Structure formats: C-alpha cells, structure tokens
Amino acid sequence: MRLAAIVLLWLATAGNAFADELADAKAAGLLGERIDGYLGVVVESVPADVAALAEDINAKRRESYADIAAKRDVPVAAVGQIAGKKVIEKTPAGQYVMGADGVWRKK
Numbered sequence: 001m002r003l004a005a006i007v008l009l010w011l012a013t014a015g016n017a018f019a020d021e022l023a024d025a026k027a028a029g030l031l032g033e034r035i036d037g038y039l040g041v042v043v044e045s046v047p048a049d050v051a052a053l054a055e056d057i058n059a060k061r062r063e064s065y066a067d068i069a070a071k072r073d074v075p076v077a078a079v080g081q082i083a084g085k086k087v088i089e090k091t092p093a094g095q096y097v098m099g100a101d102g103v104w105r106k107k
Contacts (some may be wrong), residue, residue, distance in 0.1 A: 015045050025050050032096030032104055037080030042096045064088045
C-alpha cells in the first residue's frame with residue numbers, strides 16, 4: 001500500500017527535537033504508543049513537563065497526519081492508524097503500547 005510507505009518514510013525521517021525526553025518518558029513507563037498513532041499517558045499522574053511533551057508531539061503528529069491525508073485524499077484517522085501500527089511495531093520490548101481494546105500492555 002502506497003500510503004503505508006509514505007507514513008513509514010515520515011516516521012523514519014521526522015525530526016524530533018524531543019527524542020531524548022520522549023525515550024526517557026517511555027522507558028520510565030510514563031508514556032506509550034497508542035494504536036491511533038498518538039502518544040498516551042500510561043499512568044494516572046505524570047509530571048507537567050511529560051504531559052506537555054506528549055501534547056507537543058501529538059500536535060506535530062496531528063499536523064503531519066493531516067498533511068499526508070490531504071495529499072492522499074484519505075481520512076486523517078487512517079493515516080494515524082497506519083502510523084500507530086508502524087510505531088508500535090518499532091517499540092522496544094518493555095515499553096507500553098495500547099491495543100485496539102484500549103488496554104496498556106508492556107511489549
């Protein structure tokens with residue numbers, strides 16, 4: 001599927017100024033990847049800077065998904081789902097991912 005290839009390319013090349021902080025938050029079990037392509041808060045309460053990090057990254061993802069969706073004339077949610085699947089596949093063991101059932105699990 002061509003759209004999947006585009007999303008995969010975006011995931012591989014998307015520069016993320018917050019990469020280290022994101023990796024730390026995921027490793028600590030505070031943030032995880034959701035099936036819809038966005039980050040989620042795994043625990044009930046996270047530090048404000050971690051919550052802000054997730055919001056910033058999700059805003060950038062939302063914008064990127066919308067750009068890809070507009071260029072391919074597909075729903076934004078479809079782009080997010082493809083990205084979510086790819087990111088979850090790349091998530092290292094021991095980090096949290098949310099399945100289609102809405103439950104957080106360690107990969």
